[in-house]
Amino acid sequence: MNNQLDRIAHAPCGFMTLDIDGIILSVNETMLKWLGKKHEQLIGYHFEILLSKVNKLIFHSYFYPTISIQERVEELILKLLHEDGESHPYILNARKFEEESIIYVDCAFIRIDQRANYESELKYAQSSVQEALKQKEAAYEALEKLHFEIEEKQEELIMMNENLEKLSNVDQLTGIYNRRYLQEHLSLLERSKTDFSMIVVDIDHFKSVNDTYGHLVGDDVLSRLAQLMQQFSGERAVVTRYGGEEFVLVLPLATAEEGIYFAKELNKLIAAENFAEVGHITISLGVSTTCENCSVHQMFKKADDALYYAKKHGRNQAIHYNQLEI
Structure with missing residues (x-):
């Protein structure tokens, strides 16, 4: 049993267990090493301390409904905040289970910021340079428009998240805090x-x-x-x-x-x-x-x-x- 727990602690993937409200109950050594954090910085805290505002919205709008209805989440991409303040992308797979009438959520994380196909992508990019140069004017215009639209959507998402935060703190019947x-x-x-x-x-x-x-x-x-x-x-x-x-x-x-x-x-x-x-x-x-x-x-x-x-x-x-x- 101890050998099995040790293998989980140092597995080649990150591992966390959350309660149904998103509070971190356990985290393995691999995940702590990736995040650059210690146990006491995570245990007992809400998983959202590792998320930016945009990723919090993704977590609330997709993760919670999916894990509640389907009891599992597969290949959800999230950016987690490391101790150095930088965000790094992860693939999250999660499963909900019940033990002694208590609901837990096991989460496995895989880092994806280092990919084996970087070299092949670079070669492909080099072969596409000439075509890209011909289309750069059109591309610049399209990118500028897209950038503007993304900024607008991000602002909308932030406002939606703030409204959701307010709603979660207000009693629906009386309109006062809950x-x-x-x-x-x-x-x-x-x-x-x-x-x-x-x-x-x-x-x-x-x-x-x-x-x-x-x-x-x-x-x-x-x-x-x-x-x-x-x-x-x-x-x-x-x-x-x-x-x-x-x-x-x-x-x-x-x-x-x-x-x-x-x-x-x-x-x-x-x-x-x-x-x-x-x-x-x-x-x-x-x-x-x-x-x-x-x-x-x-x-x-x-x-x-x-x-x-x-x-x-x-x-x-x-x-x-x-x-x-x-």
Whole structure:
């Protein structure tokens, strides 16, 4: 088994294993050598760190749909960024498989920037020089036109990629940021060691709204609530939908006092609002604030505990974790 693993590690082709979201789980020594990178520079990171904007679009528009539907990708040409900043072309073959209810994608890479037929192509080019010279004027015009069209298409592709990026971060129902964006934003704050307060919001008795008025009215309530929170927050907070009737607000640089004050004011605003068909609704809010050696996960747990306390003790109120009797 060890000999087999060693052969894979030093195989004459690059090899990576990704999870279904594109996170790199393993990479062999051959691929590391080609890329000029170390394990810690790749493991746990998204495969897109090796791609330019154009190649990201190719990856999103072709690789993901094909691997999801056909469970394999064959002879996809991509340019990967090496440690020296240069892009080099590779042929990618990939296969999706499931093991213990977890989906993985195995990827094999072959370098194609050194070809055995360079010499024959050069000889052919030399024999075509005279004909090329005769047609150079027409060729120059055609190339100039083609270059202009390629630039236009590249700009369109970049814009499409940016729009796709925005869409992937927005909740379709409410139009505010979604859970994916929240996680990225929290990771950024954690890496930059920025203090902030977090508010977890839950609609009180939302199930009865759906049961009484139907899910379409329930969706309208969610959209209206998101709109109100967005308007109230302005530039002070990032408003996201975490899932269902639960929302998360992030207030950069906000102290515990500022966080709970913000939450209480928001609570009053929502309670006073009249929602079409439903009338008045209330929300419960749990608040936490960064502290020494406190991870984002721990902060979310504290805010969630405060929310649970608020709902258990009457709902329609904002509670900071610091208020709980620990």
